[in-house]
Amino acid sequence: MPDSIDIRYVATLARIALTDDEVEVFGRQLGDLLGHVNALAELDTASVSATAQVIESRNVLREDRPAPCLDREKVLAQAPQRQGAFFRVPRIIAE
Amino acid sequence: MEYIEKSAAQIAHDVRTRVRSAAEVTDATLAHVESVEGAVGAYLTVLADSARAHAARVDERVRNGEKLALAGVPVAVKDNMCLDGSRTTCGSKILERWIAPYTATAVARMLEAGAVPIGKANCDEFAMGSSCENSALGVTRNPYDLTRVPGGSSGGSAAAVAAYEAALGMGSDTGGSIREPGAFCNLVGFKPTYGRISRYGLIAFASSLDQIGPLARTVEDAALAYDAMAGFDPMDATTVDRPVEAAAGALREDLRGLRVGMVREFDSAALGAALDALYRAAYRDLERLGAELVEVSLPTAAYGVATYYLIAPAECSSNLARFDGVRYGLRVEGDDVRSMYDRTRAAGFGPEVKRRILIGTHALSSGYYDAYYVRAQKARTLIAGDFERAFAQCDLIACPAASCPAFEFGAKSDPYSMYLMDYYTIPMALAGLPALSVPCGWTTPEGGRVPMPVGLQLCAPLFAEKLLLGAARAYEAATGHALARRPELESVRA
Amino acid sequence: MNARYEAVIGVECHVELKTKTKMFCGCVNAFGGEPNTKICPVCLGMPGALPVPNAQAIELIIAAGLAFGAEIPAFSKFDRKNYFYPDMPKDYQISQYDMPLAIGGTVKYWLEDGTMRECRLTRIHLEEDTGKSTHAGSGDGRIAGSSYSLVDFNRAGVPLMECVSEPELRSGAEAVAYLESLRRTLLALGVSDVKMEEGSLRCDANVSIRPAGSAELGTKTEIKNMNSFRSVERAIESERARQIEILSNGGRIVQETRGWDEVNGVTHSMRSKEEAHDYRYFPEPDLVPLEPSRAAVERLRAALPVLPAQRFERYTSQLGIGSKQATQLVETPSLGAYFDRVVACSNNAQQASNFVLGDLSRLANETGVAVAESAVSAEHLAELIGLVDAKRINSKIAKELLARMWDGAGSPAAIVEREGLAQTTDPGAIAAFVEEVLSAHPSVVAEFKAGKSNVMGFLVGQVMKASRGKADPALVNELVRTKLSS
Known part of the structure; x- marks a missing residue:
């Protein structure tokens, strides 16, 4: 199993700004952790199915029936920044 | 013994029969909270006004003839569960000022049964940790030795119940977060089968593992809380739609006819002479109560920690993406939305949360998904299969709840050593099984001042909560370990 | 256009489903409305909220799959697609990755001259829509140069069908004909309003070119921002010409996303730096898998209406109706069904088509009442056509009668009889x-x-x-x- 982690790339995906110190410390700690989890390579999983959920339920659905919504003011009151009835965010740079 | 030290069952009985009012119980509890909270630090928010309002409603409902299972019972709600109108922080700076606009189903069911929410209890940030030290908003101390941690992540709820700041605690367990603090604080810490109790309104850490459960001073109290919370919820598609057998009224007197599995790979000798002696005594007690001890094997359980530290972080990396400074919670401004995200999340999350988001993001990322995430899911299948085979030979499994008693603050500074705290509780979580810790004795840790509680873990097949609680009750009644000592609170009263 | 090259085009559509409520919560699914009024903890991605899938949305997707002859697998599941965007509340989208609700299938479509064509589908899956960002501070509402954005989450969580075609289309006109057929079919099924102007149908096109007759695929570009069928056609043709010019001059096509510029009639590159997307798909742990029962699938299959392509083929090849009229007849499902009922009791399909598309459609326009809902029953119209064919009345009387029938006069034969309106042929x-x-x-x-x-x-x-x-x-x-x- 691979055991290196590109901390800067992963932090970019996760949208967390890291200091150089954090890159160093987390890199070491997570490298160690990967060393430990690599023990899983010892298991023979060739013919094993993957478990995403332990419960065996299927088709747990809801009827297409309207339910009450939240009060807009109650929600917007907690917005970090609002403008009128909208949530406001800094400019979006297209990617 | 002060009234607030009574069991939840006793309080509910007294309030139902109008021997005491919920208002009286609530006032007494709040007064006690005020006197000890400075030393214990169980709560991040004490809901004094709201508790009194709830108590008044409970008294009214009692007067109207409602038979409430938890009438007037003071409850500590872990601060990762939503309660409409209350600050709900998850122990994180990113939610430090967030007021939940709705109530979690499990909390609503407790309130419906008559419980009174005393406060929102501290926890490791986003329930990630085993000592409560990862909370960004407060320090919680173990009521049995204030220099030691209460365990985690449901440490605040555990400390509150242990210090009589509540009769019941609501916790959540992802890899051991109810059972380990239960063991550290001389409590019954019960994680039901995955899917038994709704997660709606529980702020997610790892969705396929998170499960709400009670922390209580007695098995009967844990059963009462479980009965109140369990059952299908149309708001949570992962709750299981099958009947819940009431556990409270079906508590066993002995263990006759039960085969209890001793896990070969979980030999307590590895934990040192003192703990080994306690666990061996506990197993003998199970036998004395009529259980037949059988040896079972969980060959892949040793891979539990490795499996867990891929699956749980992978899910958390996605679950915690929503804390982005757009709709609620902390925002640190930036020139554009991207830098706003980066700064908000850098400032809002603590180091353990960042580590888990980073490792989880890595495990799901292109080129690593099969090697890490999928392989961990397959290991999960193997671990669940081990339990299935073991339960063909036994009715319950008994093993340690933690590898040591409550430790001192700062003792586990290396992340991986903290992760290993959950060595005995993670496999059951991965398999979705119901499991609990029940007090099984006391030991004075090396360099410790006073004896600290130790927990025995019992685990049952999926959905066998009634059997599990019944057996735990029999063990508790026969041994009475929890009653041997009281928390150190006299000296700290404010 | 350069005959040495042929275009290879695939179309990816996003269609908002016509359900009463959103995909994973009970908020109302409706276009527009006061900003941020149709929101709840679930569709706002509040901490602790959980999704529960809308059963009707799943049925609509299965019905669409069946209509196109897709396979409905016995097992399907939801996955999370992880990426950050301010109008996506959870910063992941609940979608379907490797096990969609419908696999394969074929869209039959026809060109203006009535030629039938087919385009295979790769898959149809179900996901949730995002909210809407309005880019402000730049004056023109565009993202470039804006200084901030305003977000409305009313649309967040609306059920969205993604329908991906194989790259089997060869021109802008074919792509539009394909889209028209897709649109008519979804409308007939009641799956969606399919209105491009309201955003309930959105599409992107993948375009590449290759030497005519070659089996290999060239490097493709993805075209976005096409806001009407006409712009789809123009954008594809413009992109085809651009790629041909590059290749003819010995250049190389760069795989990228390009935006359609309606005003200048060209596509332009949308990504300055090529940051590879790493969506980190994984099974949605808040949901359990879907296993549509065979009985439920067969029930949906049995309930399928006659599809526009089937109608069109029957009208043109069996009834001898021209392509233009046949297209008009299938355009509105209720009109086509009405026409079918007329034809069932008349043997003059052309005359029926003339009446339905002529006088009746005019009356419908004037009165605002749909033909199928008017007082003129299909049987009475057939009766009227019979009277004309038998020369019992002339066309002028027929017109007058039709107007009276529209107003509720009933059987035309009875009126003719009662009022002695039969044509004088003596x-x-x-x-x-x-x-x-x-x-x-x-x-x-x-x-x-x-x-x-x-x-x-x-x-x-x-x-x-x-x-x-x-x-x-x-x-x-x-x-x-x-x-x-x-």
């Missing part, structure tokens, strides 16, 4: 009317004889009037002409 009776008219207008007769042959129309009109419109117009014409020339 040459003796008509000759009497002719005699009467000619003697009443001697000056007009004189004009005719002086060579002004166009006055004959006036005289025929007068005879028709004298017969109260009942005379057989062909016979009137013949008799007037004979009489004038004698």
